[in-house]
Amino acid sequence: MANMENEYWWHIGKRHLVKSLIERHFGNKNDLNILDVGCGTGALVQFLAGFGDITGFDVSPDAIEFCKSKGLKNVFVQDVSKLEEKKHALKFNLILALDVLEHVQDDVMVMQKIREMLKDDGLFFVNVPAHKFLWSEHDEALEHKRRYHRLELTKKLNDAGFEIVSNSYFVTIISPLIILYRAWGNIFGKSAYPKTSYVLLPKKLNDFFVTLLKIETRLLLKTFIPFGVTLNVVAKKNKS
Numbered sequence: 001m002a003n004m005e006n007e008y009w010w011h012i013g014k015r016h017l018v019k020s021l022i023e024r025h026f027g028n029k030n031d032l033n034i035l036d037v038g039c040g041t042g043a044l045v046q047f048l049a050g051f052g053d054i055t056g057f058d059v060s061p062d063a064i065e066f067c068k069s070k071g072l073k074n075v076f077v078q079d080v081s082k083l084e085e086k087k088h089a090l091k092f093n094l095i096l097a098l099d100v101l102e103h104v105q106d107d108v109m110v111m112q113k114i115r116e117m118l119k120d121d122g123l124f125f126v127n128v129p130a131h132k133f134l135w136s137e138h139d140e141a142l143e144h145k146r147r148y149h150r151l152e153l154t155k156k157l158n159d160a161g162f163e164i165v166s167n168s169y170f171v172t173i174i175s176p177l178i179i180l181y182r183a184w185g186n187i188f189g190k191s192a193y194p195k196t197s198y199v200l201l202p203k204k205l206n207d208f209f210v211t212l213l214k215i216e217t218r219l220l221l222k223t224f225i226p227f228g229v230t231l232n233v234v235a236k237k238n239k240s
Contacts, residue, residue: 001040001041001063002041002066004198004200005040005041005043006043007206008198008200008206009201009206009207009209009210009213010171010209010213011043012210012213013171013209013210013212013213013214013216013217014044014098014127014213015043015044015047016210016213016214016217017170017213017217017220017232018044018047018048018096018098018125019047020217020218020221021125021221021234022048022051022094024221025123025165025234026051026093026094026123029051029052030050030051030052031052032051032052032053032093032094033052033053033055033091033092033093033094033119034048034051034052034053034054034055034092034093034094034095034096035054035055035056035057035088035091035092035094035095035096035117036048036054036055036056036057036096036098037057037080037095037096037097037100037114038057038058038059038080038097038098038099038100038103039056039057039058039063039067039075040058040060040063041063041066041067041070042056042063042066042067042070042072042075044096044098045067045072045075046070046072052093053074054074055074055075055076055092056072056074056075056076057075057076057077057078057080057083058075058076058077058078059077059078059079059080060077061077064076064077080097080100080104080110080113080114081104081105081106081109081110081113083113085113085114085116085117086116088116088117089116089117090116090117090118090119090120091117091119092117092118092119092122093118093119093121093122093123094122094123094124094125095114095117095118095122095123095124095125096124096125096126097110097114097124097125097126097127098125098126098127099127099128099129101126101128101148102128102129102139102144102145102146102147102148103142103143103144103145104145105145107145107146107156108156108159108160111124111156111157111160111161111162112160112161114160115160115161115162115237118237120237120239121236122236122237123165123234123235123236124157124162124233124234124235124236125232125233125234126153126157126231126232126233126234126235127170127230127231127232128147128148128153128230128231129144129147129148129229129230129231130147130148130149130150130169130228130229130230130231131147131149131229132146132147132148132149134147134178134179134182134229135147136182138182148231150167150169150231153167153231153233154167154233157233157235158238161237161238162235162236162237162238163235163236163237163238164233164234164235165234165235165236166233166234167224167231167232167233167234168220168223168224168225168228168231168232169225169226169227169228169229169230169231169232170213170216170220170225170228170229170230170231170232171213171216171228171229171230172216172225172227172228172229173212173215173216174209174212175227175228175229178229179229181199216228220232
């Protein structure tokens with residue numbers, strides 16, 4: 001991840017999506033208190049620095065060491081499922097869990113913890129892998145617990161005390177290629193030890209995929225995209 005997240009199309013496109021969502025919901029504010037749950041090796045934490053004070057949690061000590069090697073200060077080894085959320089109650093304007101919830105056994109409990117840490121007018125940005133039929137050794141290698149159906153994710157967020165602001169699929173235009181690639185791997189490419197399906201692309205093709213995700217972001221901000229291999233949800237606390 002540390003080697004790929006600055007240049008790989010998926011990571012660049014995801015950061016562009018997050019930036020666009022922040023600008024949509026928070027305008028030009030630069031004094032937000034933001035928590036990145038599952039911050040990985042720190043590229044998103046660096047990227048968000050212009051929007052306010054950023055805290056990063058990750059379960060991996062190695063990931064946090066990569067963050068610190070980049071000069072990031074407010075990053076901590078923390079399993080969010082074991083977090084004492086009352087220490088951070090009503091602290092954050094924005095919490096992000098991007099490709100995180102699929103890794104935890106009790107995702108509703110984690111959602112509830114995140115709700116407690118949000119300010120009353122705060123927002124929760126979620127990305128998760130979509131469609132159970134896409135389960136492959138990529139998911140096994142990344143130690144996923146599940147892939148999500150859209151209604152499953154929104155129902156769990158509702159049960160955890162959230163109200164859905166927006167929800168849509170993402171990574172749509174190239175989803176047929178990803179589906180075919182995963183299907184081929186499931187039929188013919190199974191290995192003794194599961195491995196991820198990240199494919200390094202020529203720069204021009206990588207840049208083209210980034211452009212496609214930027215186009216999808218513009219669409220997502222305007223309307224519901226009915227299919228894709230990722231789900232994106234923006235949620236707020238249900239006051240009742």
